[in-house]
Amino acid sequence: xxxxxxxxxxxxxxxxxSAQTQKQKVNVSEIQAVATxxxxxxxxxxxDTLRYNFGTFSKDExxxxxxxxxxxxxxxxxxxxQAFASCGCTIPTYTKEPIKPGEKGTIEVTxxxxxxxxxxxxxxxxxxxxxxxxxxxxxxxxxxx
Numbered sequence: 001x002x003x004x005x006x007x008x009x010x011x012x013x014x015x016x017x018s019a020q021t022q023k024q025k026v027n028v029s030e031i032q033a034v035a036t037x038x039x040x041x042x043x044x045x046x047x048d049t050l051r052y053n054f055g056t057f058s059k060d061e062x063x064x065x066x067x068x069x070x071x072x073x074x075x076x077x078x079x080x081x082q083a084f085a086s087c088g089c090t091i092p093t094y095t096k097e098p099i100k101p102g103e104k105g106t107i108e109v110t111x112x113x114x115x116x117x118x119x120x121x122x123x124x125x126x127x128x129x130x131x132x133x134x135x136x137x138x139x140x141x142x143x144x145x
Contacts, residue, residue, distance in 0.1 A: 043101075044074035045131040047138070054111070054142030062113035067106050068138050072099045074131065082128040083107055089116060090123040090140065113144045 052066045072078040077098035085092055089112050095105035109125055122141040128134060 041076045042074045043072055043076045043078035043099075043129070043131045045078055045080075045127070045129055045133060045136060046071050046073040047136065050137070051139045051141070052109070054140065056143045056145055059113065059116075059118050059144050062116065062144060063110065064113075064142065065108065065110050066140060067108050068125075069104060069106050071104050072101050072131075075101050076130075077101070078105075078129060078131055080105075080127060080129045082126075084126055085109075086124040086126075089113065090125065092125045092127075094127070107138065109138070109140055111140055111142070116144065118144050 047068055047070045049068065052068065054064045054066065057064055077100055079098050080094050080096070083092040083094045091110045091112070093108045093110075095107075099105045107125065107127065111121075111123065113121070120141070120143050122139060125138040125140070127136045127138065129136075
């Protein structure tokens with residue numbers, strides 16, 4: 001009688017373990033399906049260049065400007081959340097509206113060297129967006145004489 005009871009208990013545990021394994025396999029499949037769906041619908045920001053060199057310019061005209069054109073190479077609208085510079089002398093402005101897949105936008109950057117010491121400089125502009133590459137860093141550099 002004890003052997004039958006012991007075999008029955010072992011069989012119950014084996015069935016539960018089997019059911020848990022099947023349940024886990026279903027969850028993995030569901031996760032893979034969600035991941036595939038998300039990967040198929042994404043925004044991606046692609047810049048023509050990540051660095052701009054102003055070259056040499058005069059301290060008599062210390063304000064210089066440049067543009068960083070980009071394209072949304074993803075499949076969903078691109079939204080730029082934030083663009084900020086490494087210091088207050090550099091001011092980025094950007095396209096505020098969502099950029100549809102395949103469309104272009106720009107990041108405009110103004111460097112104001114007024115009251116700055118002449119010499120070489122290098123500044124970083126950080127772009128945060130909903131793109132698959134969430135953070136992109138742009139660089140401006142030059143020599144003020």
